[in-house]
Amino acid sequence: MPWTAKDAERHTxxxxxxxxxxxxxxxxxxxxxxxxxxGRAIREANAVVARQSDETK
Structure with a gap:
């Protein structure tokens, strides 16, 4: 089942x-x-969002 934006809020x-x-x-x-x-999908998504978040600071 594909993830949604609500799932993103729960994971990071x-x-x-x-x-x-x-x-x-x-x-x-x-x-x-x-x-x-x-598990890998969540970790990779978290890492990409963290990098993107850090770049916008």
């Missing part, structure tokens, strides 16, 4: 804007489709 506090939540969803769903590993 850094997804604090609509843009970052959409990015998290995109990365998580693409990684899940590619690898089939939910």
């Amino acid at each position: 506090h850094k997804a604090n804007s609509e843009t970052l939540r959409a990015l998290w969803v995109k990365v998580a769903n693409e990684t899940l489709e590619r690898t089939g590993d939910e």
Whole structure:
């Protein structure tokens, strides 16, 4: 089942804007489709959002 923006809010506090939540969803769903590993998908999405969040500061 694909993740939604609500899931992003549950998995990382850094997804604090609509843009970052959409990015998290995109990365998580693409990684899940590619690898089939939910844990890896969440970790990768969190890492991408964290990097993006740090770059905007």
